[in-house]
Amino acid sequence: MTHETPSPxxxxxxxxTTQILGAGTTQHRASFDAGFRSYWRTDTSPTRIVMxxxxxxxxxxxxxxxxxxxxxxxxxxxxxxxxxxxHGFLLLEDLGVNTYLHxxxxxxxxxxxxxxxxxxxxxQAIAPPTGFPRYDHERLSMExxxxxxxxxxxxxxxxxxCGEMEMLDAAYLHLVDAALAQPQVLVHRDFMxxxxxxxxxxxxxxxxxxxxxxxxxxxxxxxxxxxxAFISWPEDRVQGWLHEYHRRATAAGLPLPPIERFLHDVxxxxxxxxxxxxxxxxxxxxxxxxxxxxxxxxxxxAYLDTVLPRHPRLAALHDFIQRRVxxxxxxxxNAAR
Numbered sequence: 001m002t003h004e005t006p007s008p009x010x011x012x013x014x015x016x017t018t019q020i021l022g023a024g025t026t027q028h029r030a031s032f033d034a035g036f037r038s039y040w041r042t043d044t045s046p047t048r049i050v051m052x053x054x055x056x057x058x059x060x061x062x063x064x065x066x067x068x069x070x071x072x073x074x075x076x077x078x079x080x081x082x083x084x085x086x087h088g089f090l091l092l093e094d095l096g097v098n099t100y101l102h103x104x105x106x107x108x109x110x111x112x113x114x115x116x117x118x119x120x121x122x123x124q125a126i127a128p129p130t131g132f133p134r135y136d137h138e139r140l141s142m143e144x145x146x147x148x149x150x151x152x153x154x155x156x157x158x159x160x161x162c163g164e165m166e167m168l169d170a171a172y173l174h175l176v177d178a179a180l181a182q183p184q185v186l187v188h189r190d191f192m193x194x195x196x197x198x199x200x201x202x203x204x205x206x207x208x209x210x211x212x213x214x215x216x217x218x219x220x221x222x223x224x225x226x227x228x229a230f231i232s233w234p235e236d237r238v239q240g241w242l243h244e245y246h247r248r249a250t251a252a253g254l255p256l257p258p259i260e261r262f263l264h265d266v267x268x269x270x271x272x273x274x275x276x277x278x279x280x281x282x283x284x285x286x287x288x289x290x291x292x293x294x295x296x297x298x299x300x301x302a303y304l305d306t307v308l309p310r311h312p313r314l315a316a317l318h319d320f321i322q323r324r325v326x327x328x329x330x331x332x333x334n335a336a337r
Contacts, residue, residue: 100193135216146279
């Protein structure tokens, strides 16, 4: 245990795990999550993972429902060995310590992404069930607002005038319209190296952290995969991988547009996601007391620097970031020294 004095929730989780695996079983923290869910590795042989998903904070039912949907579609997901849905505990197979984020490097990236393409194609081929959550206009419009509310105003202390707000509204609307115009498929929403895990059998990676899946734009998950929160790649390699994904996904029968249109869609979908994530990172810091995510904010500004100049209708947003956001970030860094 990582706590010297276990909390009531710790004691509840330990008691449940002991009931399943036997007396004397111990566990230690396996990973940290941006939300309220936590994961614990047992000392058994083989080791197991206990998911602790506190009721009222992180309902475990959607995770199980989407896991079954993905598994039935052929996607490699964690096996569930025991469950207490009412109290928010699951016992899972242990997929290991390393995610793709730990293992990826310049030499093995082509091979590892090859496995990711295979899983993504299976995921996107699954028909979203009737009533499945959708990336609709309301949801898509709400997400980039996190950028101005939490990153610009709350984090950087910027005062945005009416003209700037109108400019942001127009940029957001353009990104939302572009997303809604894409073919709609099942979307993981965080299909990135940190949520892919290699397996001991050498098969395609297992997919994790899928509970936020929705029906939405087909370019969303490819944009997430190559423009990640924690690792960046040269633009020429990203373009090569996007071409290869497009080739394989088209061959698999997925409803992709021609390559040039697809690359355009990835750009705009990525810009939408980058703005959202900047806001989420700031919100995690100020609302949830999780400051480490803000360290990667410059990575997302760099992604926007690459994409926005390619799209004239986003020129004003690009200018706003260069003229207002970057100086405010520099001022904040200098003040923190």
